[in-house]
Amino acid sequence: MALWGVSVGLMLLSLQSLALASKNFWLIQQRVLQLREERILKEVSRQQQQLSQGPASLKWQPLQMGYIRQPLDHFNKREPITFGQRFWINEQYWQKPGGPVFLYIGGESALSQSSVLSGHHVELAQKYGALLVSLEHRFYGRSINLDGLQDKNLQFLSSQQALSDLVSFHHYVTQKYGLMSNNTWICFGGSYPGSLAAWFRLKFPHLVFAAVSSSAPVRAQLDFTGYNKVVAASLSNPVVGGSKECLAAVVKAFGAVDGLIRSRQLTKVARDFHSCGALEGDEDGFQALSNLADIFMGAVQYNDESVYWGAVDGLCDIMTNHTLGTPYDRLIVANKLFLNVMELPCTDNSYADLLEELRSTVVSGSNDFFRQWIFQTCTEFGYYQTCEDSECPFSQLINLTSSLEICKEVFGISPPSIQDAVSFTNDYYGADHPKASRVLFVNGDIDPWHVLSVLKNQSSSELAILIHGTAHCANMNPSMPGDPASLVQAREQISSQVADWLKLAGKMHQGS
Structure with a gap:
């Protein structure tokens, strides 16, 4: 049942790109989030007007937004510095006083009121009948001090600190509403916050009773070649509008671009693909390749979002259209259409500009997240989506070395340190065998991130759902009339599991 009985647009998830340090993917993510937010707020405004004309019992309950003071370093009690962390609360459906609490966990982007709407x-x-609460991730959105992006402060940006923030927020909400043990907490998250949801249950089982972890890459990996294997498989999958012909055309097109870059014909590449400036060297050429690949990677990861043109079927229509010329010519058309829809005059392929942006410590607004997330990949997760595997449809010039070089250039972090950090993360959380209980892992098989998640039941209480034909965090969107049967069934399973958890919590409370 949708919000107030009506399907509400598309949800502002924490649908993070978790991508390489090239610009197009981040632009795609920003556009996805922006359009989702606009649709949600428009629909919510309409429904508020309906409620104002209805029975008093259905009166709209205003949302609460606030800030909780958090220690900059939870693990050093002598550190006096704090920051304000933003949260949202929605009491609209809460069956007081014993109803459960559903916690939505924010991730590597700004959080808005849509997280509880x-x-x-x-x-x-x-x-x-749950109380809805959400918490923005430290160092993202408005949960960041003006000096927060400086290197000396970024050391406090980590998943461990984020989990401790959730502990403090749990304490705050419990005190604010006088909650008791019978107010069962269940947390929800998608993508990196999906990992946080599973880890919150794993590390703090006395605080959160269960977790729904969607599209969660719980296994950190330095060289994530599997990402583009799934992209290739999706581009050839007829379920989402792909085909073998489409994949073959993409491979040929990128092979042509690769050949031009290797033969130093950078002027032609810059002209054909509307680069904002000349490609000055190898690094700019690699950025141009990455930005072109992002168009296809984004279409697969966010497939069927209906928020911009780039779904798999749309791209494959272009890449298999012989009237447009060679596969290289079709790639030019796809890139031009991408720029038009994104309202961009050109693509910034400058490696120097990228480094300058990543080095900037200026907090400019609620959409700041580029520098922070790259820092987290360098210090915790890796996740570098390379193309060195033979099954990658793009160019082998998109390699691990270039990704690791950014960590060194921007943060002074060496490749061995990154590998050590990835290994620590997996040891600390258990990778894709976390040995938790009452965690439900939900993934779509079109989503490239599913290969780093839990795909099969680990135990009777550590369960997994793999949804055929759906992409990143699709199950977290509100129910829509045109949803595929596999997605409808998955949501029913999730709802049934939540009901079972709540019944079990009630029995355990009665027996205590």
């Missing part, structure tokens, strides 16, 4: 977790809150 729309999405499958909101539908579940309405169904089970």
Whole structure:
């Protein structure tokens, strides 16, 4: 059942790109989030007007936004510095006083009121009478001090600190509402926050009773060649509008671009693909390749979002259209259409500009996240989506060395240190065998990130759902009339599991 009985647009998830340090993917992500937010707020405004004309019992309950003071370093009690962390609360569906608490966890982008207004977790809150709360991730959105992006402070940006923030927020909400042990907490998250949801249950089982972890890459990996293997498979998958012909055309097109770059014909590449400036050397050429690949990677990861042109079927229509010329010519058309829809005059392929942006410590607004997330990949996760495997449809020039070089250039972090950090993360959380309980891992098989998640039941209480034909965090969107049967069934399974958890919590509370 959707928000107030009506399907509400598309949800502002924490649908992070988790991508390489090239610009197009981040632009795609920003556009996805922006358009989702606009649709949600428009629909919510309409529904508020309906409620104002209805029975008093359905009166709109205003949302609460606030800030909780958090220690900059939870693990050093002598550190006096704090920062304000933003949260949202929605009491609209809460069956006081014993109803459950559904916690939506923010990630590597700004969080908004949509986090407690729309999405499958909101539908579940309405169904089970839950209090909805959400917490923005430290160092993202407005949960950051003006000096927060400086290197000396970024050391406090980590998943361990983020989990401790959730502990403090749990304490805050519990005190604010006088919650008791019978107020069962269930947390929800998608992508990196999906990992945080699983880890919150793993590390703090006395605080959160269960977790729904969607599209969560719980296994950190330095060289993530598997990402583009899934991209290739999706581009050839007829379920989402792909075909073998489409994949073959993409391979040929990128082979042509690769050949031009290797033969130093950078002027032609810059002209054909509307580079904002000349390609000055190898690094700029690699950026041009990465930005072109991002168009296809983004279409696969965010497939069927209906928020911009780049779904798999749309791209494959272009790449298999022989009237447009050679596969290289078709790639030119795809790139031009991407720029038009994104309202961009050109593509910034300057490696120097990229380094300058990543080195900037100026907090410029709620959309700051580029520098922070790259820091987290360098210090915790890796996740570098390379193309060195033979199954990658793009160019082998998109390699691990160039990704690791950014960590060194921007943060002074050496490649061995990154590998050590990735190994620590997996040892600390258990990678894709975390040995938790009451965690439900949900993934779509079109989503490239599913290969780093938990795909099969690990135990009777550590369960997994793999949804055929869906992409990144698709199950977290609100229910829509045109949803595929596999997605509808998955949401029903999630709802049933939440109901089972709540029943079990009630029995355990009665027996205590």
